[in-house]
Amino acid sequence: MTKFSDLRDAALIYSLRSASIFAGLPEDELRQIAGYAVIKPLRKGEYLFRERDSAIGFYIVRKGIINVHRVSADGREQVIHLFRPGESFAEAALAGDSGYPADARAVENSEVILIPKQEFMAHQRDHIDLAWRMLGSMSQHLRVLVFTLDGLKLKDAETRFLHWVLRRCPRPLTHESAGVEIGMTKAVLASELGTRQETLSRIFAKLRDAKVLEVKQSAFVVPDPLALQEVFEKNLSGIPGGT
Secondary structure (H helix, E strand, C coil): CCCHHHHHHHHHHHHHHHCHHHCCCCHHHHHHHHHHCEEEEECCCCEEECCCCCCCEEEEEEECCEEEEEECCCCCEEEEEEECCCCEECHHHHHCCCCCCCEEEECCCEEEEEEEHHHHHHHHHCCHHHHHHHHHHHHHHHHHHHHHHHHHHCCCHHHHHHHHHHHHCCCCCCCCCEEEECCCCHHHHHHHCCCCHHHHHHHHHHHHHCCCCEECCCEEEECCHHHHHHHHHHHHCCCCCCC
16 A cells, blocks of 8 residues: 555655756656655745744745735835746755845745755755755746846836836747736735835826737736837837836
8 A cells, every 4th residue: 555655755756846946856866855855835925934034945936926026115015027837936045154145935835845954064065966956946036036127227117017017028029929927916026016005006097008919817918119219218218107
């Protein structure tokens, strides 16, 4: 008879293999990691950790979406990134003792895999490949952060939103219609763009009336990406948008 622990390990190994940070690892290494990994369920709105909490390990999203953000002095939440299944986060916290650098909260009912710090660091000492994988993952996170900061430097919410859509548009330099999956609620998107839901709604209406963007239930449709690019460039040149 199959033991419950065997089923647990098989499910964990499958999830670890699907994570980009562990993709391609041999079965025996995945089994080792599964042996000390911990599955943590989270309800919608529940915090996984808060800024400056002691770092007990890093995480891989198994189900749902995790919102990693910081809160400014005036209480405004700025989303750093939304992590989805297969993505890992908080690896950098393992390198020091200052704790987690941001807050992490479940956007919906979610499940994450905790890779405990002490066990993973001991494992890593005998497996140099894991150290390189960690560096690669942190490098990817840095690129995401630079992209986020680039967007926030833009002068207004409309321009930031256009930047967000165009960076995700599969065919940005054509006249061919394209779809961009939203993957989050309007409230979360507004937070990621550093604005308010009401402002975002006005931006949607303005761009819809200009016939350069259609808002569907789970995606934006860009009828003509080059036309949207022109609106973005005009905004950059000084024509005011939302705030």
